[in-house]
Amino acid sequence: MKLRLNVNGEIRSADVRPAELLLDVLRENLGLTGVKPGCRHGDCGACTVTVDGLPMKSCLMLAVEAADKTVETIEGLQDSPVQRAFVEKFAFQCGYCTPGFIMNSHALAHLHPKADKATVREWLQSNICRCTSYEEIQEAVEAVLSSGQPTSRMMN
Amino acid sequence: MEIVGKSVPRKESLDKVTGAATYTADRIEPSILHARLAVSPYAHARIVSLDASAAQNAPGVLAVLTGDASEVLVGEEIRDRPILARDRVRYYGEPVAVVVAETEAQAQWAANLVQVQYEPLPVVNSPAEALHPDAPILHERLKEYEKSEDVVSVPGTNIASIVHVIKGDIERGLAECEKIVENTVSFGPSDHAAMETRSAVVQIMPDGRVFIDTSSQAPFAVKKYMARYFGLEPGRVIVRTLFVGGAYGGKSSVQLEPIVYLASRAVGGRKVKLVNTREQDITTSPVRIGLQAKVKLGSTHDGKIKAVQIVYHFDGGAYNDKSSAIALSAASDCTGPYSVENLHCECLTVYTNHVFPAAFRGFGHTEMTFAIERGIDALADELGMDPWELRMRNAIVPGDTTPTRNMLNSSNLGDLRTCLERMRELSGWEDWKVQQLNDHTVRAKGIACFWKNSSFASNAVSGVILLFNQDGSVNLETGVVELGTGSKTVLAQMVAERLRMSVDRVHVKFKVNTLDTPEHWETVASRSTFFAGRAALKAADDASKQLIAIAATVLRADPDDLELGDEKVFVRADPRVQIPYKDICYGYRYPNGNSIGGQIIGRGHFIQRWMSPLDPATGEGQLGPEWNVGAQAVEIEMDTRDYSYRIVKAISVNDAGKVLNPKGAFGQVMGAMAMGLSYASHEGFDYTDEGILLNTTLRTYSVLRYGENPEYIVEFIESPCLDAPFGARSLGEYGLISIPAALASAVSRAAGVRMNVLPLFPETIWRAKDGGSV
Secondary structure (H helix, E strand, O other): OEEEEEEOOEEEEEEOOOOOEHHHHHHHHOOOOOOOOOOOOOOOOOOEEEEOOEEEEOOOOEHHHHOOOEEEOHHHEOOOHHHHHHHHOOOOOOOOOHHHHHHHHHHHHHHOOOOOHHHHHHHHOOOOOOOOOOHHHHHHHHHHHHHOOOOOOEOO | OOOOOOOOOOOOHHHHHHOOOOEHHHOOOOOOEEEEEEEOOOOOEEEEEEEOHHHHOOOOEEEEEEHHHOOOEEOOOEOOEEOOOOOEEOOOOOEEEEEEEOOHHHHHHHHOOOEEEEEEOOOOOOHHHHOOOOOOOOOOOOOOOOEOOOOOOEOOOOEEEEEEEEEOOHHHHHHHOOEEEEEEEEEOOEOOOOOOOOEEEEEEOOOOOEEEEEOOOOHHHHHHHHHHHHOOOHHHEEEEEOEOOOOOOOOOOOOHHHHHHHHHHHOOOOOEEEEOOHHHHHHOOOEEOEEEEEEEEEEOOOOOEEEEEEEEEEEOOOOOOOHHHHHHHHHHOOOOOEOOOEEEEEEEEEOOOOOOEOOOOOOOHHHHHHHHHHHHHHHHHHHOOOHHHHHHHHEOOEOEEOOOOOEOOOOOEOOHHHHHHHHHHHOOHHHOOOEEEEOOEEEEEEEEEEEEEOOOOOOOOEEEEEEEOOOOOEEEEEOOOOOOOOHHHHHHHHHHHHOOOOHHHEEEOOOEEOOOOOOEOOOOOOOHHHHHHHHHHHHHHHHHHHHHHHHHHHHOOOHHHEEEEOOEEEEOOEEEEEEEHHHHEEEEEOOOOOEEEEEOEEEEEEOOOOOEOOOOOOOOOEOOOOEEEEEEEEEEEEEOOOOOEEEEEEEEEEEOOOOOOHHHHHHHHHHHHHHHHHHHHOOOOOEOOOOOEOOOOOOOOOOOOOOOOOEEEEEEEOOOOOOOHHHOOOOOOOOOOOHHHHHHHHHHHHHOOOOOEOOOOHHHHHHHHHOOOO
């Protein structure tokens, strides 16, 4: 079936099976391979995108469910405070979990700009990083939260 | 030094925070065919019949391959593994068939239709079971298998390899001891759980060239083994690796590549892609090795260790692959970083019906260290001695010899005593005894030490090419794979330092392609900064000579009068006379148009001198150039009502030789510590008695998550290794090695019971303490 998706500010169309995951349509049909499959069960968070501004594991959502919603992937972020903080704080190594962590942190900073430690923990426990100690990620996210900077600059 | 020693952000930073960094499975092309595996639901069974017709006829299917597709046996140390199971399956998750279809969904659908009738066989679920006289023999043809020269097997048993490491006279040593303790440890296999699952894409060209894209730490090993397994010319096997999404040793094995090669061959060489599902990455692909060990330590009353007797039974899994090499590496350093005159170590690798092991950060040393350090703690208990003091008293020092009989000096051995001294201060070790915080909470500390020599092939090579651009900048090419360790950034720092230019002007090629990238043996064993670093410095010196030679002509000066600086060649005594690299690195053009020289290409290679394989009968030999050391501590708070605990603090003091990139170094060590804590507190495979693995997802195979991280304290001391670039010792594995032992030490102290198993679940502690009674 034909599907129209609003992804990173662009209207894109894709020919998909109704059973297709948002994850697979973003990667296979739209070439947005920054969205990473890690487990396909919602356990690891590597495929996190935002849907209408909320973080969503794209393996837990059918592509058709995203039809009238606004989807943002890592490719839609450019020079955002979260991305800059991840670089400055060495908050990644292999980089595979990074798009998911950044999208989750980005949504968090947007929706809860004054989030306390417990809230940050609750949000970020949904993602797994196997390389860092998490302390680096914690420093990056806390740096963004305490800076009070606007959280996004959409790429258009 | 201006660049080495600075926290230069990793070169691929922007790629990785924007989604631009590509990994093997990101290769998405409409013409690619997709493969999926059908795997064994039994740990040990005979294949009675196999019917692939339903799968063959499913929509979109181009080919279904089973064990009949190839008679080739694969494996690194022992060639004992069929590419797809033939007649028999030996582990839960073993590949039985591979389906090639137009789409991944179709391939998966058809894989589910492969009908196999099995006759279950008795299962070997641990090394102890494997060595039982009545154990089923898992490889009756062990004697016939092709083996590496240093592998000694015992056909007719499940012993895949046996090694002895012997020094001094164990009987006399033990007889001299005033205190002897014996301690056993046991833990099963566990998973690497890299966030990127393994994947491979293979295409066979009309002229027979084989292109392999793979998420591998060892593209050059893939080239070597694929050529060997299938009788291909190495030059016609072209292996390419992009970024790798975490590896930790697990991606140095060759497993998917032969399967996908057969799949591509079956469809006329078309490009076929296989991406492991998470479940198959855990159940089908190689894992961390398990171990059952017995350590006997003898000392004088005042704690001088006189004799050590060790028996290691490594869980080699269903096929040998790297497991006997891992065991050998563990055996070579079997005493831990302690001075031991009288040693007897017997190290067996045995077949079991578990998934076979791969390297895992530490290459047997984390496992070996757990055994030895738990023994040291037991000895300290028996002696009534401070466990720090016991370690300090026996710490290995220059002038001692290793278990493999190599003489140690201050270059090839790190400075453990200084690490221990610093650890004492950082951990507040004066208060090492358990503190009661309230009626049900105690606080306890544990300490452990490690050492490791990185074993590799004695003829392992590493090469670097530096290619100048017209603007005077340099492209760095090396076969090191960027797995996340930041090695390529560190190599760029070295080159920039040596060529006296900005690190921003050294461009790194991330993709490795065995056709045109100089070989770096394998991106394993924390060898990148050492081996590729030496090659990079040699390449920089080669380029530097060429720059000076052409500058000497142009400036009409003796080459000896010239120096490099700020991307220029200048006359030492009169620095106003200078010429920028950009004017000479692509040849020099005189004002009248005449030109000399050409593009400058710096070449460097490295091979470590004096390496030799171990003699399996005595353990004599030299597997690697240097023994790096450190001391680690963990502090926990335990609720004594239910034995749940919180990890409060983890500390590591490593001898780094020289810290090349501080933030990168802290990240490597902290990440490794996190992995060690996760492994020791959370991770382990849950097998049924029938050898069926129960926790095959990241929900049930739990790893440390955000917020469970304790406070990390990492410090480096710098006692240089003279052979290594800038004196730098390895770090990538060294934050992990003794963390599980340090945690077990703290947990044991808090609970008041010696914990010798992993993982340390509260339930496990409760069973050990109270015998499982409520």
